[in-house]
Amino acid sequence: xxxxxxxxxxxDVEDFCQTFLPTWKKYLISSGVKERSKPSHLLVSEVMTIVxxxxxxxxxxxxxxxxxxxxxxxxxxxxxxxxxxxxxxxxQGILALLYSYLTHRQAKPIEIxxxxxxxxxxxxxxxxxxxxxxxxxCFTNAISKFLSFDDIRE
Numbered sequence: 001x002x003x004x005x006x007x008x009x010x011x012d013v014e015d016f017c018q019t020f021l022p023t024w025k026k027y028l029i030s031s032g033v034k035e036r037s038k039p040s041h042l043l044v045s046e047v048m049t050i051v052x053x054x055x056x057x058x059x060x061x062x063x064x065x066x067x068x069x070x071x072x073x074x075x076x077x078x079x080x081x082x083x084x085x086x087x088x089x090x091x092q093g094i095l096a097l098l099y100s101y102l103t104h105r106q107a108k109p110i111e112i113x114x115x116x117x118x119x120x121x122x123x124x125x126x127x128x129x130x131x132x133x134x135x136x137x138c139f140t141n142a143i144s145k146f147l148s149f150d151d152i153r154e
Contacts, residue, residue, distance in 0.1 A: 006077060009052055014045040016101050024097070040090060041080035047090045048098055050078070 021044070050070060051062075059065035066084050075081060082090065 005056070006049065006053055006074070009056075010045065010049045010077075012105075013048045013052070013101060014043075016104060017043075017045045017048070017097070020097070020100060020104075024100075040086075041082055042078065042087075042090060044094055044097060046078055047087070047094050048101065050074075050087070051091060051094070051098060 050066070054062055054065045057065060057069070059069065063084060066087060070078070071081065
């Protein structure tokens with residue numbers, strides 16, 4: 001990942017955080033939800049940028065990416081890096097923000113549905129730009145054994 005792409009992602013995420021975080025904090029205060037905010041060396045936007053850049057990279061697991069790439073090559077971009085275990089804790093706190101950011105950034109809604117039933121039956125529906133790809137994993141003779149909501153209603 002080039003620095004230009006990393007800079008562009010960081011600027012976009014930082015702009016989003018500048019507008020979204022005050023509204024988010026007002027909502028948490030008005031709803032009575034208490035959020036524990038332990039001070040961190042990394043900004044929320046920096047944590048989100050690292051997570052997004054991981055998903056844009058070719059690394060298969062975050063640990064390898066963080067230890068062998070971020071620690072070695074991105075220390076100039078993120079001078080206050082934290083340990084890997086602390087980063088995992090910080091990532092737990094940005095899940096809702098990351099979801100909001102990605103929802104805000106997507107151009108067209110993407111619908112992904114998972115259904116998991118007995119006998120390893122699952123159905124994945126992925127619609128992308130009016131094309132639908134359905135993947136059914138099932139033993140076809142087991143389908144008749146499943147109850148549907150119509151069966152329960154009767």
